[in-house]
Amino acid sequence: MKLLVVGGGGREHAISDKLRRDSPEGTIFAAPGNPGTESVAASVPVEDLESLAAFAADERVDLTVVGPEVPLADGIVDLFEDRDLPIFGPVRAAAQLESSKAFAKELMRDVGVPTADFDVFTDLEPALGYLRELEPPVVVKASGLAAGKGVIICESLEEARRAVEEILGGRFGEAGRELVVEEFLPGEELSVFFITDGERAVPLVSARDHKRLLEGDRGPNTGGMGAFAPVPGIGSDLVETVRRTVAIPVLEELAARGIPYRGFLYVGLVLTPDGPKVLEFNCRLGDPEAQVVLPLTRGNLAEPMTAVARGDGLSDWQPPPPAGFALVTVLASGGYPEAYPRGLPITVPDGIESEWLRVYHAGTAIRHGQLVTEGGRVLGVTGIGDSLTEAGERSRAAAAAIEFENKQWRRDIGQDAGTVATRSSP
Ligand code: AMP
Numbered sequence: 486m487k488l489l490v491v492g493g494g495g496r497e498h499a500i501s502d503k504l505r506r507d508s509p510e511g512t513i514f515a516a517p518g519n520p521g522t523e524s525v526a527a528s529v530p531v532e533d534l535e536s537l538a539a540f541a542a543d544e545r546v547d548l549t550v551v552g553p554e555v556p557l558a559d560g561i562v563d564l565f566e567d568r569d570l571p572i573f574g575p576v577r578a579a580a581q582l583e584s585s586k587a588f589a590k591e592l593m594r595d596v597g598v599p600t601a602d603f604d605v606f607t608d609l610e611p612a613l614g615y616l617r618e619l620e621p622p623v624v625v626k627a628s629g630l631a632a633g634k635g636v637i638i639c640e641s642l643e644e645a646r647r648a649v650e651e652i653l654g655g656r657f658g659e660a661g662r663e664l665v666v667e668e669f670l671p672g673e674e675l676s677v678f679f680i681t682d683g684e685r686a687v688p689l690v691s692a693r694d695h696k697r698l699l700e701g702d703r704g705p706n707t708g709g710m711g712a713f714a715p716v717p718g719i720g721s722d723l724v725e726t727v728r729r730t731v732a733i734p735v736l737e738e739l740a741a742r743g744i745p746y747r748g749f750l751y752v753g754l755v756l757t758p759d760g761p762k763v764l765e766f767n768c769r770l771g772d773p774e775a776q777v778v779l780p781l782t783r784g785n786l787a788e789p790m791t792a793v794a795r796g797d798g799l800s801d802w803q804p805p806p807p808a809g810f811a812l813v814t815v816l817a818s819g820g821y822p823e824a825y826p827r828g829l830p831i832t833v834p835d836g837i838e839s840e841w842l843r844v845y846h847a848g849t850a851i852r853h854g855q856l857v858t859e860g861g862r863v864l865g866v867t868g869i870g871d872s873l874t875e876a877g878e879r880s881r882a883a884a885a886a887i888e889f890e891n892k893q894w895r896r897d898i899g900q901d902a903g904t905v906a907t908r909s910s911p
């Protein structure tokens with residue numbers, strides 16, 4: 486088996502690590518990879534789609550797995566499929582579920598998937614007119630991909646007005662050419678991940694992400710400062726409801742439009758008093774959520790992904806239920822999510838990793854033989870245990886022991902899980 490993982494962050498380290506466990510004898514490449522993926526995969530220093538396709542063809546890669554959304558939105562799957570190269574992920578038109586919030590919202594309205602009331606705008610005056618009909622808080626979103634930064638939760642209509650003006654004024658470039666204005670949904674969030682062949686959707690373990698920078702879920706939004714899985718109180722009945730009332734109708738509609746969706750489908754939900762409502766779709770695994778979902782996924786993932794990539798379908802594939810809990814604490818650079826320095830030396834104590842403790846590299850590099858910081862989110866430290874408490878203690882002990890200057894991290898990941906479980910029970 487020859488496998489290629491596209492991407493170079495913590496999620497792609499977790500994917501490479503899972504594929505290595507599933508395929509101990511296989512050859513795994515990561516493009517571009519990072520210093521962490523190097524322990525399980527050979528780094529390939531290419532990122533542009535043409536070079537990736539040429540590499541996969543030359544090496545006769547059996548399965549390419551795409552980590553991030555940008556290559557999917559740019560059409561990597563279309564390119565590979567044109568050349569009969571097996572790849573796991575949605576084609577560009579289907580990846581609009583993530584790359585165009587307007588597309589996703591209108592599709593949900595068409596098929597009756599519960600989501601926040603909304604409207605889509607390209608011009609200022611109609612958007613401002615719609616705002617006047619709403620009660621704050623309201624949410625203003627750039628429709629296109631904005632690396633998690635294009636969503637502004639506005640406490641007042643004045644703030645919403647400014648957000649609309651800024652987004653249509655070009656703050657997020659082309660991503661903000663179209664705008665979604667929607668009602669604010671109160672409640673706890675849940676991320677449900679499916680693997681799908683376009684018809685069937687099989688859930689992996691569900692997770693919760695902590696997006697805010699600071700403890701107590703305060704401060705600016707980030708790509709995610711930590712996550713845990715499974716979420717206490719979330720039963721298989723709720724996941725089945727999401728599969729039946731969200732995933733399947735969306736997949737059927739995309740298939741009917743001639744753009745069947747294959748790959749990972751990430752459904753971001755709010756558990757409102759009126760039941761689960763969809764916040765967003767992503768066409769990939771979450772980061773850092775992949776760093777808890779994949780270590781808990783039992784059974785081989787390479788096989789169903791290969792079957793889907795070849796067009797054979799999932800048939801009756803079903804992973805065994807997860808055993809235990811996982812919790813990841815992200816170690817970020819001082820300054821993140823704004824500007825941060827690079828090149829600071831990192832010390833990871835010898836022997837810190839075990840079956841219960843994984844260190845996933847995100848923004849790291851090797852300079853003159855030394856591991857250094859290279860990105861905003863630097864490392865993800867995943868603890869695994871029989872309880873969420875045990876997983877959290879393992880993660881935090883290791884997060885404290887790994888050092889670099891001005892390391893930022895949250896000591897409270899997963900600590901609201903008890904109250905969440907009570908509040909979110911359907
Ligand atoms: P999105 O990229 O659409 O998932 O938005 C990023 C984050 O903003 C979500 O994970 C939520 O925390 C928050 N958010 C987005 N839309 C809403 C909404 N309608 N109501 C409440 N929170 C929201």
Ligand code: GLY
Pocket residue numbers: 694708709767770771772773774
């Ligand atoms: N952690 C949020 C995401 O991957 O979209």
